[in-house]
Amino acid sequence: MTSLIAPPQASTIAGQVDALVLFLLAVSVLISLTIFVLIVVFCVKYRRSATNQVGQPARRTAPLEITWTLVPMALAMIPFVWGARIYLDEAQPPADALEIFVVAKQWMWKAEQPGGQAEIDAVHVPTGRAVKLTMTSQDVIHSFYVPAFRVKADVLPGRYTTLWFQATQPGEYRLFCSQYCGTDHADMTGTVVAMTAGDYAAWLTSGNTATNSPAAQGRKVFLQYGCVDCHETGRAPNLQGLFGQPVLLSDGSSAIADEAYVRSIILNSDRVPLGYQHDMPAFSGMLSEDELSNLVEYIRSIGTGPGAGPPQPAAVIPLPGPSPSPVPSGGSARQ
Ligand code: HEC
Ligand SMILES: [Cu+2]
Incomplete structure (x- = not known):
């Protein structure tokens, strides 16, 4: 099942990012509400009561001004420090991370496991282990975005960018390209399949990847x-x-x-x-x-002559089409 609404704890970082976003939202709501309420209260309280009433000249009130500068600043430092910590964490993949190579091109994602297993528009990863993606593009700028994991990184031609995450729950998570990259940009989607360590190990050797x-x-x-x-x-x-x-x-x-x-x-x-x-x-x-x-x-x-056959003898490829027969059925003109 591929879920569009991301589960809150799909990766180790997802919960932290969510908490920070909720905090920012709460602070914004609080500040907006305070301002709105004060506008209304002051409108009523300080409204002109007589036509000849004149306002008081402004007074300098240093303590008040210092307070309303320092308090919001302290408030702003909370998400700054908090966000910087998450950012630094996201920017530094753990040294023991599993490394997967990703190549983006119009319009697909290619991923290669450390053992060489390759796949298109899918990335299989184990849960409970940090996974580091090293990514590059064959053509234009793309962006690797897995909302459930709260991670996103641009993928650039001629340069390697990295991104890491640690999936916590087995499942299938949507992968999007989040950088407009041409006609079929919207179709440049895929799936990150998180599996338990055991399932992942089995998948690696299952030969499923041969279809790719x-x-x-x-x-x-x-x-x-x-x-x-x-x-x-x-x-x-x-x-x-x-x-x-x-x-x-x-x-x-x-x-x-x-x-x-x-x-x-x-x-x-x-x-x-x-x-x-x-x-x-x-x-x-x-x-x-x-x-x-x-x-x-x-x-x-599908050839039979010298030099034909799959490049690696081990790769028995289950093809979706008619199975190759040793005797050419058409091409009667061939010797
Ligand atoms: C409109 C029909 C048609 C389509 C579509 C077509 N071919 Fe062909 N193909 C032929 C014909 C007819 C020949 C014989 C030589 C010629 O027509 O020039 C041929 C020859 C070949 C040969 C040489 C065969 C031999 O026995 O030496 C290869 C290889 C080949 N095509 C591959 C492809 C591939 C790959 C595609 C798809 C990208 C493709 N063809 C699409 C009709 C087609
Ligand atoms: Cu793209």
């Missing part, structure tokens, strides 16, 4: 840009088993379907396998460098 491996992300890009509409419908060569294999081209030459080949076909659609009409749109300028390399990883992962 480059190849699995590549599969998403493959769906997103409609590559499936041609490549899994018979309109275009089926890409299963392609990677690493020699390909006969319609101009009579041949090529090895390696990374360079796949990249240049996706970007420029410059080569046509034998037996196919030139029909593939060029995706140059439409794909980010990231999407492109994920696509290549995906095509590599």
Whole structure:
């Protein structure tokens, strides 16, 4: 369950921030009320009673003036010292904090655990342990904001910023980008999943993160840009088993379907396998460098030739699409 209304004690700092904000609110209400009441009372008490009444000249009353300077100052110092302590606490991650790397880009959050487990728009953290995020942006300024934890920090291109928190209760907490960063800024959301230490350890080894491996992300890009509409419908060569294999081209030459080949076909659609009409749109300028390399990883992962397969042998990737078959079903023109 993702709660919009943040529980009051979701992180160690949340309660302190809330108390300070409530204190400021109470002081503001008190001062405003005092002023309003005095305005009304003085209006009535000192109203002009006769048309020829003249006001008294102002008197200097040093003790009164000193009092009304010192008392509000002392009042103002309370939230200042209090806030500074919380600020310093928030600015200094404990030395033993768990370090997670976060990369922001239009429009997603990527998080990487110390063990290399990567995820998109989600950050899994253990409860009861300080977590330090080291963050940077691939494009514009974003801002990492978890209201439930009362933490927020800007994420800047070309610079690392940090933020830390310690979740106290297992649960799913909303993550927002709080810096307007372009068209889909409002969709740049995610979830911080706080788990007990045991659940977190189990999650780390569960392989759940494999769905966010480059190849699995590549599969998403493959769906997103409609590559499936041609490549899994018979309109275009089926890409299963392609990677690493020699390909006969319609101009009579041949090529090895390696990374360079796949990249240049996706970007420029410059080569046509034998037996196919030139029909593939060029995706140059439409794909980010990231999407492109994920696509290549995906095509590599469904290949069977030399150099194909997932980059790490351990990564058995549960793909949402049809399961790769060792025999290429389409692409009859391929050798
Ligand atoms: C409109 C249909 C269409 C779409 C959409 C499309 N392709 Fe293609 N693709 C083709 C066709 C047809 C070919 C054969 C060569 C050509 O047309 O230039 C091809 C060739 C390829 C090849 C070389 C295959 C081989 O056997 O050598 C790769 C790799 C490829 N496409 C990847 C992609 C990716 C990745 C996407 C999505 C970003 C994509 N294609 C989108 C139709 C499409
Ligand atoms: Cu953003």
